[in-house]
Amino acid sequence: MSFTMYVPTKILFGAGMLSELHKQELPGKKALIVISNGKSTRANGYLARAEEQLRLAGVESVVFDKVQPNPVKDQVLEGAAFAKANSCDFVVALGGGSCIDAAKAIAIMAVNNGDLWDYVASGTGKKKTIGTEPLPIVAISTTAGTGSEADAGCVITNPATNEKVGIKTPALFPKLCIEDIELMKSVPPMLTAYQGFDALSHSLEGYVSQFANLMSDMYAITAIEHVGCYLARAVKDGSDMEAREHVAFGNILSGTVMCVGTTSSQHSLEHALSAYHENLPHGAGLIMLSRAYFTNIIEHHVCDERFIRIAKAMGMEDAKEPMDFITVLGKLLQDCGVADLKMSDYGITPAEFPKMADNAMGPMGGLFACDRIRLTKEDCIAIYEKSYK
CATH class of the missing domain: 1.20.1090.10 (Dehydroquinate synthase-like - alpha domain)
Incomplete structure (x- = not known):
């Protein structure tokens, strides 16, 4: 019967909630927006809407658009380097579970040295402690599947070793989750x-x-x-x-x-x-x-x-x-x-x-x-x- 509960993410749930983003207390002034390498986020107007909401909140943003389904380590490291080069101080994940998981891993590597697998605690991971707290994360979900927008983990694949593993730490709980049902209408x-x-x-x-x-x-x-x-x-x-x-x-x-x-x-x-x-x-x-x-x-x-x-x-x-x-x-x-x-x-x-x-x-x-x-x-x-x- 015993349990431990710590779920600190603020959740805005319901149709139209993306329009409430600019009213929230955001965790930084320059956001890395992480989206998939597909076309839907742009074609459906979700990216433009998110960028406008951030602008209204006084936040600058840049876009990293290379995340594939079942996100892989090299994409994470590329995204982290992009975040560093653009001096981003928080990450906005806009998409499904793959985008949110990738964004969480990018948030780790944007402020920590080495390789992502240094911080993986299983398989060939080096089991190192994450020294610097990851960048804050805002998750805007466009699918209903992984639950990653409101939990403390992410799953990344290392193709070189055929390992698909999770990284879990309370520091990966998003600060804010927006679950706007209107963004899910276009999912096939x-x-x-x-x-x-x-x-x-x-x-x-x-x-x-x-x-x-x-x-x-x-x-x-x-x-x-x-x-x-x-x-x-x-x-x-x-x-x-x-x-x-x-x-x-x-x-x-x-x-x-x-x-x-x-x-x-x-x-x-x-x-x-x-x-x-x-x-x-x-x-x-x-x-x-x-x-x-x-x-x-x-x-x-x-x-x-x-x-x-x-x-x-x-x-x-x-x-x-x-x-x-x-x-x-x-x-x-x-x-x-x-x-x-x-x-x-x-x-x-x-x-x-x-x-x-x-x-x-x-x-x-x-x-x-x-x-x-x-x-x-x-x-x-x-x-x-x-x-x-």
Whole structure:
């Protein structure tokens, strides 16, 4: 039942909240705006609106626009050098989870020497303490998925070592988070599904983790209700603002789950997939693994009542068996049009599963300690095999 809670981010939630940015107490006078290397942030006018809000607040800004999905170390170091060269004193992340994660890592490296992997505490990381507090961060989210806009971590890939790992420190909590639902209307259906399932997974994993507690349970089950019951609507009609709002709310709550509880080894297993195949969206990988992963837990009967409670939260009011959760999960995936995603479409082959299992249990191995059942390498390979198409 014990928990520790520290979530200091100020959150402005709701449609139109970006227009409130200039009224906020901002943490500096020159901002590095971090956006993706795609076109949508500019094309939809979000960048221009953010720049205008900063101007109204008396803040200068420059733009770093090279972040890719599954952000990589070299982009972070380039962004940090750009921030230094332009004397930026805080970072504004404008985009989805990849932009926010990259912005957090850039905030570290803009004021600390060496290589980002010097400060990574797992795998080949050198486990050094972050000597200088990162630049302050303002997160303006345009997606509902990672919860990074309101949590204390970021995930970055090192292609040279095929490591996709997290860096977590309270100094990475954004000072301000703006969750403006209007910025999410333009997200395409498949990406809405991938991102929403990432948010859902944080809470599903948190609810069945052995470190679940009173506080994480409260956030997780509420997030599961909101995402589980509204995601399909948001996928089918991106302009359904009620559905967008519920999914975004669940996303924020799921971010808090990771602050007061934990996720589980499903995230490690997925990170190994996308560490070797950077074109695989994180949420898509989680979708592929989900049925086999959670079925494995259910078959060990370590928290049957929790799976029944989840099934009810996702809309199956008469759920009586833990496998009812797999039924309602399958229906959600069907309703979102993602039930038949194939690993093979991303170039993944079964021959890679042993090295992926080693990768999951190595650089991201800490999350395995959060499981109620201890997975072996053989278990991990079996989950990959059962998920493969």
